[in-house]
Structure formats: structure tokens, C-alpha cells
Amino acid sequence: xxxxxxxxxxxxxxxxxxxxxxxxxxxxxxxxxxxxxxxxxxxxxxxxxxxxxxxxxxxxxxxxxxxxxxxxxxxxxxxxxxxxxxxxxxxxxxxxxxxxxxxxxxxxxxxxxxxxxxxxxxxxxxxxxxxxxxxxxxxxxxxxxxxxxxxxxxxxxxxxxxxxxxxxxxxxxxxxxxxxxxxxxxxxxxxxxxxxxxxxxxxxxxxxxxxxxxxxxxxxxxxxxxxxxxxxxxxxxxxxxxxxxxxxxxxxxxxxxxxxxxxxxxxxxxxxxxxxxxxxxxxxxxxxxxxxxxxxxxxxxxxxxxxxxxxxxxxxxxxxxxxxxxxxxxxxxxxxxxxxxxxxxxxxxxxxxxxxxxxxxxxxxxxxxxxxxxxxxxxxxxxxxxxxxxxxxxxxxxxxxxxxxxxxxxxxxxxxxxxxxxxxxxxxxxxxxxxxxxxxxxxxxxxxxxxxxxxxxxxxxxxxxxxxxxxxxxxxxxxxxxxxxxxxxxxxxxxxxxxxxxxxxxxxxxxxxxxxxxxxxxxxxxxxxxxxxxxxxxxxxxxxxxxxxxxxxxxxxxxxxxxxxxxxxxxxxxxxxxxxxxxxxxxxxxxxxxxxxxxxxxxxxxxxxxxxxxxxxxxxxxxxxxxxxxxxxxxxxxxxxxxxxxxxxxxxxxxxxxxxxxxxxxxxxxxx
Numbered sequence: 001x002x003x004x005x006x007x008x009x010x011x012x013x014x015x016x017x018x019x020x021x022x023x024x025x026x027x028x029x030x031x032x033x034x035x036x037x038x039x040x041x042x043x044x045x046x047x048x049x050x051x052x053x054x055x056x057x058x059x060x061x062x063x064x065x066x067x068x069x070x071x072x073x074x075x076x077x078x079x080x081x082x083x084x085x086x087x088x089x090x091x092x093x094x095x096x097x098x099x100x101x102x103x104x105x106x107x108x109x110x111x112x113x114x115x116x117x118x119x120x121x122x123x124x125x126x127x128x129x130x131x132x133x134x135x136x137x138x139x140x141x142x143x144x145x146x147x148x149x150x151x152x153x154x155x156x157x158x159x160x161x162x163x164x165x166x167x168x169x170x171x172x173x174x175x176x177x178x179x180x181x182x183x184x185x186x187x188x189x190x191x192x193x194x195x196x197x198x199x200x201x202x203x204x205x206x207x208x209x210x211x212x213x214x215x216x217x218x219x220x221x222x223x224x225x226x227x228x229x230x231x232x233x234x235x236x237x238x239x240x241x242x243x244x245x246x247x248x249x250x251x252x253x254x255x256x257x258x259x260x261x262x263x264x265x266x267x268x269x270x271x272x273x274x275x276x277x278x279x280x281x282x283x284x285x286x287x288x289x290x291x292x293x294x295x296x297x298x299x300x301x302x303x304x305x306x307x308x309x310x311x312x313x314x315x316x317x318x319x320x321x322x323x324x325x326x327x328x329x330x331x332x333x334x335x336x337x338x339x340x341x342x343x344x345x346x347x348x349x350x351x352x353x354x355x356x357x358x359x360x361x362x363x364x365x366x367x368x369x370x371x372x373x374x375x376x377x378x379x380x381x382x383x384x385x386x387x388x389x390x391x392x393x394x395x396x397x398x399x400x401x402x403x404x405x406x407x408x409x410x411x412x413x414x415x416x417x418x419x420x421x422x423x424x425x426x427x428x429x430x431x432x433x434x435x436x437x438x439x440x441x442x443x444x445x446x447x448x449x450x451x452x453x454x455x456x457x458x459x460x461x462x463x464x465x466x467x468x469x470x471x472x473x474x475x476x477x478x479x480x481x482x483x484x485x486x487x488x489x490x491x492x493x494x495x496x497x498x499x500x501x502x503x504x505x506x507x508x509x510x511x512x513x514x515x516x517x518x519x520x521x522x523x524x525x526x527x528x529x530x531x532x533x534x535x536x537x538x539x540x541x542x543x544x545x546x547x548x549x550x551x552x553x554x555x556x557x558x559x560x561x562x563x564x565x566x567x568x569x570x571x572x573x574x575x576x577x578x579x580x581x582x583x584x585x586x587x588x589x590x591x592x593x594x595x596x597x598x599x600x601x602x603x604x605x606x607x608x609x610x611x612x613x614x615x616x617x618x619x620x621x622x623x624x625x626x627x628x629x630x631x632x633x634x635x636x637x638x639x640x641x642x643x644x645x646x647x648x649x650x651x652x653x654x655x656x657x658x659x660x661x662x663x664x665x666x667x668x669x670x671x672x
Contacts, residue, residue, distance in 0.1 A: 059268030062295030082182035228257020229346035268295030309653030310339035323633035324377035332551035333529030385599030388504030395456035397563035404432035414442035436570035448502025523625035526557035581640035594618030596639030616643035
């Protein structure tokens with residue numbers, strides 16, 4: 001060969017060069033042998049011990065907005081302290097070595113003492129009781145890891161002046177199941193804590209201040225039942241073939257309300273990333289495959305100003321009030337406000353408040369009567385009381401059963417056989433206007449018992465769709481109940497049933513939402529609309545919005561303009577007349593038509609005076625109706641004393657709202 005030929009020559013320079021070349025070739029061959037033969041098992045083992053983990057990245061949840069694009073449910077940054085365990089692996093090993101050394105020394109000392117006691121060397125079998133077993137080593141590893149973490153958490157607690165706790169069970173669960181993922185230590189830091197952490201973060205190895213997006217309800221308890229709330233979701237049962245190894249924490253709508261009903265639209269599409277972990281399970285690197293796609297925004301028909309006023313009005317009644325307020329646009333069925341009490345703060349289900357506040361909130365939430373969870377506007381069935389006299393009056397007017405201008409003399413009660421039905425309107429003469437304004441029971445019982453009126457009342461009730469759901473929130477609504485044409489002609493129906501029905505006390509149970517639909521139809525001339533709460537759903541990209549049309553007609557009353565005009569005038573007198581039961585609802589500058597109602601509640605066959613159902617149903621303005629306001633309170637004093645003042649507050653908010661130059665960016669129909 002050429003190299004060896006040069007070595008045989010006497011030329012020193014050529015021999016030197018040939019020697020260098022040959023040496024280099026030998027070094028390369030040795031290195032190749034080392035890599036290919038000696039180290040192959042080592043590389044193969046490392047390759048086998050490294051693996052890819054897939055991580056589900058939660059998307060940014062869509063917003064819930066009012067009709068003027070003001071947020072009802074939004075997202076905000078949450079500053080959290082997360083712990084990266086891979087950065088602490090050396091500390092874990094150092095602490096473990098110290099623990100093993102301590103235990104080993106203790107065992108050796110114990111063995112020496114035993115040998116002194118026996119006066120001889122221990123046999124191999126006897127020495128086993130002083131050996132450090134595999135199970136013992138595993139326990140020491142767990143103990144060492146938790147000791148390192150608990151010391152870090154204690155130091156962080158002292159720096160941030162925030163009591164922190166980390167259970168050994170929670171830490172070990174994270175270590176075993178999600179070692180490659182950061183471990184949350186403290187969520188939702190305030191600005192002072194953020195500053196303290198940044199000042200001293202260098203002294204806290206493995207801890208990082210991370211920014212996450214979290215759900216936020218900027219108005220607290222406002223419209224809580226309408227919006228619903230989110231629950232924590234960490235499983236992957238809905239994912240095909242459980243394709244994710246890890247799921248980062250997120251919240252999903254699992255309950256009634258907009259959050260639950262439109263969870264699919266609000267949720268968005270999750271992203272994916274891959275994490276390379278070593279044989280110990282620690283993260284080595286990560287790569288984002290698919291970024292998360294944000295959810296769509298759901299725009300409601302709600303007017304935030306009116307909604308706030310409705311919630312505040314209910315809150316002003318008394319502590320632990322049970323009731324509801326519904327505000328509707330009579331021209332198209334749009335729900336402008338829907339409040340229910342008692343209420344709750346949906347923020348508390350995402351970020352728990354201080355323990356004393358959360359304990360009280362949770363106690364209310366889990367109360368046996370479930371009143372806090374109940375949306376009284378749509379899930380409670382209540383006797384309508386005297387507001388049902390509107391239906392009785394319309395029915396009697398339509399069949400010309402009476403002259404609305406003729407006086408009816410009341411003795412302050414109505415005798416039905418041997419039964420005396422009392423009247424809060426007392427003794428006097430009543431025409432239709434005064435009877436409705438004073439809510440005279442004898443007057444309307446007399447109307448209801450006249451031939452043909454009951455049949456017409458039932459017919460109108462069916463056109464109002466009493467006893468049927470409105471379809472507004474499918475999983476948050478009850479039907480109520482109402483007589484059928486067959487039931488009023490059955491042998492079980494008595495004159496007493498007719499008398500009670502005429503004043504809204506028997507065989508009729510409604511929701512405040514159903515009454516809002518009824519009042520809207522009476523106000524707008526007889527059109528019964530399907531109520532609407534969602535106006536559109538907007539995607540985050542440039543794709544067209546999904547529009548939910550307004551003004552969908554469900555039915556028509558078929559009532560003459562004359563009958564409606566007479567009822568409108570009587571309802572106006574109920575508010576504008578000083579002796580009207582709804583006078584407390586009057587607002588200067590507004591013409592309001594309304595009707596109060598107070599329904600008795602029977603318990604064990606007797607009237608429970610402390611459980612009255614009080615109402616005020618109204619619309620405004622009288623000449624060109626726009627708004628319907630319905631208020632209901634359980635255990636109120638009366639419709640006039642309890643509910644009419646609530647409507648007054650809502651109408652004041654409506655008056656103020658109309659003065660504001662709203663930026664109407666939404667696609668909301670004003671009329672059908």
C-alpha cells in the first residue's frame with residue numbers, strides 16, 4: 001500500500017507524514033469501534049427510555065356579551081406560580097442521598113449494638129433485618145421529594161405573606177401522573193404578591209410566574225342564573241381513544257345557563273403539543289403541533305344596564321329574598337333582563353374566595369331547598385293571583401259578557417254557597433277600571449261565573465301557551481299547568497274552581513317568563529312571540545355570524561282592539577290613579593300600565609299568611625308599548641307594597657338607559 005511503501009523509504013519527511021496519516025486512521029477506526037460496538041447498548045437504552053407525550057392545550061373561551069357588546073362573561077390573565085420538577089431533580093437526589101446516609105448510619109449503629117449485646121458477629125441471615133430494603137428506599141425517595149417541595153412552598157409562603165399548603169398526597173399524585181407538566185402552587189396572585197415574587201424569584205429554584213387565561217364574570221352576581229357557571233374538567237372521556245397523555249387544567253360548562261347550553265360554541269378547539277421526556281419522566285423539550293383555536297362569542301339580547309337594575313332591585317327587598325324579575329321587548333320577544341334571587345357569584349366556582357366566604361357560599365349552594373341554584377324566572381311554578389284578572393277581563397270583554405262602564409256593588413266579600421271569599425278592595429261600587437285598579441275579587445269572580453267566560457278564559461290561556469315551555473332555556477324551564485277544555489267540563493270541576501280561577505288562585509301555575517310573554521302580547525296588540533335570549537354567535541375569524549332571528553310569532557290572541565284598549569286603560573289607572581294598587585311603580589315622565597297580584601298559598605289545607613306570592617306585571621309606554629316588566633317575590637307583603645316598587649326601580653333604569661348614546665354594533669332586530 002502507498003502508506004507502507006513510504007515507510008520503507010529512507011526519506012525522514014515522507015516517513016513522518018505516513019506515520020501521522022496511519023495514526024489518524026487508527027484513531028478513527030478505534031472511535032468507530034467504540035461508537036458502533038461498545039456504546040451501542042448505551043445509546044439504544046437512552047433511545048428506549050426517551051418517549052413523546054402529547055399534551056392537550058385548552059383554547060381561549062369565547063365571551064358572552066350583552067346586546068351592546070358589553071361583557072357578561074370574559075377572560076382575564078391570571079398570574080400563577082408553577083413549579084417545574086425537572087429543575088429540582090438534583091435536589092431530590094441530594095436530599096435522598098442524605099436520607100439514605102442517615103438511615104444507613106442508624107442501621108449500622110443498631111447492628112453494632114446488637115452484636116455487642118450478643119457478644120458475637122451476626123450471621124448473614126440476621127444482618128438482613130438491618131438492611132435498607134427496596135421498599136424502604138422507595139419510601140425515602142417519596143419522603144425526600146416531598147421534603148424538598150414543602151420547604152420551597154414554606155419559603156414562598158413566607159416571601160408572599162400568603163398561607164400555603166401542599167398535601168403529600170397531591171404532590172405524589174402529580175409526580176406519578178404528570179411529572180413532565182408544571183405543578184400549580186399558587187393561583188391568581190395579586191399585584192403586591194407578583195412584585196414580591198419577582199424580587200425574590202431567584203431564590204426559588206424551579207418556580208416560575210406563569211400567565212394563564214381564566215374565566216371572569218366582571219359583574220359578579222348579575223345575571224348569574226342566566227349565565228350559569230363552569231366546572232373544572234381534567235378527564236379526557238370525550239376524546240377519541242384517549243389520545244392525550246396530559247390535559248392542562250381548564251373549565252367547561254356542564255350546567256344549565258348560557259355557559260352550559262352553548263359550551264360547544266364557547267369552548268373552541270384545543271391545541272396539541274408534544275413533550276419529549278427522559279427515562280425518569282422529566283421534560284427534555286417540547287414542540288407545538290397545533291395551536292388552540294379560541295371559542296366563539298355569544299351575544300345576548302340582554303341590556304346590561306337594565307339587568308343590573310333588576311338584580312339590584314331584588315337584592316333591595318330583604319335578606320334571602322326569593323323572587324324574579326323579567327324585562328322583555330314587547331315588539332319582538334327579546335329578553336332584556338332576567339334576574340333571580342337568591343343568587344350566587346359564578347366567579348367563586350373558578351377561583352375560590354377566602355375560606356370563610358366560600359364556606360358560607362357553599363353552605364347556601366348545597367342547602368336542601370336548592371333555592372340558590374333555582375332560576376325563579378323559569379323554574380318556579382307560582383299562582384298568578386290578581387294579575388290573571390287581565391285574562392278574565394279580556395275574555396269577558398270579547399264575548400260581551402258585561403258593560404265595563406256599569407258599576408258593580410261589592411260588600412267587601414263574595415258569598416259562594418256557604419263560603420265567604422274576602423276582598424282587600426273593601427266595600428264600594430266598581431266599574432271595570434276601578435275594579436282592576438283596586439283588584440276587586442268579587443267583581444272578577446262575578447265575571448268569571450257568567451256564561452261563556454270560563455270557556456273563553458281557557459281558550460285565551462291556550463293562546464298564551466300557559467302550561468307549556470317557552471323554549472328559551474331548554475334545561476332551565478318548567479311547564480307550569482293550566483286547565484284544558486276537557487277538564488272544565490268534567491264532573492270534578494266545581495263553581496268554586498271557576499271562582500278561584502277568576503282571581504288566579506286555582507288550577508293555574510305559571511312562571512314569571514310566561515307572564516312576561518302574556519303581558520307583551522297584551523301590550524303589542526295580541527301577538528304572542530317566542531322569547532329570544534341569544535341574538536347571534538360570532539366566530540373569532542372573519543366567517544359570518546350565526547344569527548338567531550327576532551320576532552318569531554308563536555300565536556295570536558285574536559282579541560279586538562276595543563277589548564285591548566279597555567284593558568290598557570284599566571291597567572294605566574292601576575298605576576296612575578292614587579288609589580291604584582300599582583301606584584308605587586309610577587315614574588315621572590313615563591306612562592306605565594300595570595297590574596298587581598297577591599296569591600295565597602295553602603299548606604296542609606290552610607292559608608299560610610307568611611307565604612304569599614306577590615306580583616306586578618306591567619308595560620311601558622302605554623301609547624306605543626316597548627318594555628314589559630314583570631316582578632315576582634315569594635313571601636312579600638303584597639303586589640303593590642313589595643313588587644310595584646321593584647318595577648319602579650327597573651323603569652328608572654330604563655329611563656336612564658334610553659338617554660345613553662349606546663354604540664349599537666350588534667345585529668339586533670327592533671321589531672319583527
